[in-house]
Structures are given as C-alpha cells and as structure tokens.
Amino acid sequence: MAYNTKxxxxxxxxxxxxxxxxxxxxxxxxxxxxxxxxxxGVVQDEMMCRINPEVYEEALHKDGCxxxxxxxxxxxxxxxxxxxxxxxxxxxxxxxxLCVAFNSLAKASKKxx
Numbered sequence: 001m002a003y004n005t006k007x008x009x010x011x012x013x014x015x016x017x018x019x020x021x022x023x024x025x026x027x028x029x030x031x032x033x034x035x036x037x038x039x040x041g042v043v044q045d046e047m048m049c050r051i052n053p054e055v056y057e058e059a060l061h062k063d064g065c066x067x068x069x070x071x072x073x074x075x076x077x078x079x080x081x082x083x084x085x086x087x088x089x090x091x092x093x094x095x096x097x098l099c100v101a102f103n104s105l106a107k108a109s110k111k112x113x
Contacts, residue, residue, distance in 0.1 A: 008030050021039075027041065028044070030042050038109075039103050047086065049080075051102050053076050064083065065081050067080075
C-alpha cells in the first residue's frame, strides 16, 4: 500500500538538520529513525508519532490524533495524526517536536540476531 510522499517530504525537511536520522520502510510506509530508534513515520496518509507515554492521553484529545492499534491492541506512546491535526505549520511542528523530544528518553528496540 502506498504512503503519502508529500507528507514524508514535509517530515524530511523538518528534520533535515538533525544528525543520526535514517529512513526505513516498514508498516507499508516509511519510518524516520533517530539515533537508531523509531521516531516519526508515514503510514498511508497519516503521520505516525512516537511520543512520551506521559503525554499520550493529552495528545489523544488533539484534533486528528488517534491511538495506534497494532495486532489488535493500542500501543501507548504511539499515535497516528491525520491531515486534520497538522494543517498549519504550528500544528505540524508540535508533533515533530514532540517526537524528537521524546527520542532521547525512548528505549531502542532489541536488535534481532
């Protein structure tokens, strides 16, 4: 399934000056890894955000935000944001900054052997 390449480009531009970013294709979209950890992604037409679980409930009340459900259960600390939630640069930057800020606190997933 295709993903929104314009949204991916917006994210690329927003994080262009941040070191240690790499792109990986997963979930049928693209994921931007920061310091080897999932940070932001694009799945279909939505931005996938890895955020601090402490602000997860608050984030769910924002326009265009919904929980990320994977294998039938919500993943606390991961949300999807639709176009409705990032119409303005201020709204878009809010999500980018939330993801980048949490990255230094996030644990990296265990490496597969």
